[in-house]
Amino acid sequence: HQLANELRQAIKNEELSLVFQPQLNIKANKVIGAEVLLRWHHPILGNISPAEFVPIAENTGLIKEIGAWVLDNACAKIAECQKEGIDIRLAVNLSALQFRQVDLPESIASVMQSHRIPPRLLEVEITESMLMRDVSQAIDILERLKEMQIRIAIDDFGTGYSSLSYLRRFPLDALKIDRSFIDELVVDADDTAITLAIISMAKSLRLEVIAEGVETAQQKEFLAQNNCDDIQGYHFSRPLNYQEFTDFLKKRV
Numbered sequence: 001h002q003l004a005n006e007l008r009q010a011i012k013n014e015e016l017s018l019v020f021q022p023q024l025n026i027k028a029n030k031v032i033g034a035e036v037l038l039r040w041h042h043p044i045l046g047n048i049s050p051a052e053f054v055p056i057a058e059n060t061g062l063i064k065e066i067g068a069w070v071l072d073n074a075c076a077k078i079a080e081c082q083k084e085g086i087d088i089r090l091a092v093n094l095s096a097l098q099f100r101q102v103d104l105p106e107s108i109a110s111v112m113q114s115h116r117i118p119p120r121l122l123e124v125e126i127t128e129s130m131l132m133r134d135v136s137q138a139i140d141i142l143e144r145l146k147e148m149q150i151r152i153a154i155d156d157f158g159t160g161y162s163s164l165s166y167l168r169r170f171p172l173d174a175l176k177i178d179r180s181f182i183d184e185l186v187v188d189a190d191d192t193a194i195t196l197a198i199i200s201m202a203k204s205l206r207l208e209v210i211a212e213g214v215e216t217a218q219q220k221e222f223l224a225q226n227n228c229d230d231i232q233g234y235h236f237s238r239p240l241n242y243q244e245f246t247d248f249l250k251k252r253v
């Protein structure tokens with residue numbers, strides 16, 4: 001694969017970068033963290049979405065190197081923010097292959113130590129299918145991450161098929177409602193019902209719940225009135241480069 005070969009060079013050529021999408025706690029009206037999103041600027045093709053290249057990176061094993069790069073750079077940014085007096089939590093997406101590495105907790109620990117950042121400022125996002133593939137291995141990895149006090153969120157929640165009885169066996173902190181349900185929230189009765197069910201499920205499991213892809217004031221208002229804790233999406237902020245992100249945070253305090 002041509003793109004796979006170019007992806008192999010992308011780290012060395014400094015074509016990868018990170019952007020940061022702020023997350024808002026609705027009640028407190030405070031930024032509670034940000035999701036780290038990977039970007040690839042190809043010299044000829046321009047920007048290529050991670051939705052396109054992450055699967056290639058998974059299939060070729062390149063995701064190990066790229067995932068390590070993301071973690072290292074995200075932790076470096078947490079440390080840089082702390083130096084500027086900004087205490088901000090960053091959430092990193094883990095790929096399926098990364099999550100299956102049995103030494104994942106140790107490698108995260110060593111990255112955190114080398115940047116001297118407190119574990120409470122790091123969150124990992126994993127999907128339901130990553131949990132359900134091998135439940136006992138997933139529990140083992142998550143428990144080790146939890147012992148290290150890393151925060152754990154389930155991404156794209158509602159699109160997989162995890163059951164309530166399984167979910168309570170995992171040491172989770174938050175559910176992220178997939179943006180496909182938020183898109184037509186209030187307008188579509190089914191999406192509205194699913195969103196309310198996820199919020200109620202999160203509450204009964206004592207998990208924090210965040211809605212993704214919130215684009216309108218109406219969606220935010222509905223979520224606020226129905227006890228959703230946090231929102232992420234273009235309505236609050238698009239993903240920002242590091243300079244824009246720190247400017248955004250400084251303007252809010």
Ligand code: G
Nearest residue numbers: 036037038039049050051054070093094095
């Ligand atoms: O930011 P964007 O909408 O382009 O992201 C598209 C997809 O790529 C999303 O599913 C997102 O979770 C995933 N993604 C973004 N950044 C990363 C990353 O650093 N690692 C992994 N594994 N996936 C990512």
Ligand code: G
Nearest residue numbers: 093155156212213214215232233234235239
């Ligand atoms: O799968 P995951 O949830 O990690 O993907 C996050 C993706 O959603 C990112 O690529 C980000 O660019 C995108 N995104 C973030 N906010 C919005 C939004 O309000 N609307 C839409 N359509 N996409 C969004």
Ligand code: MN
Nearest residue numbers: 035093125155
């Ligand atoms: Mn995500």
Ligand code: NA
Nearest residue numbers: 155156178212
């Ligand atoms: Na998502």
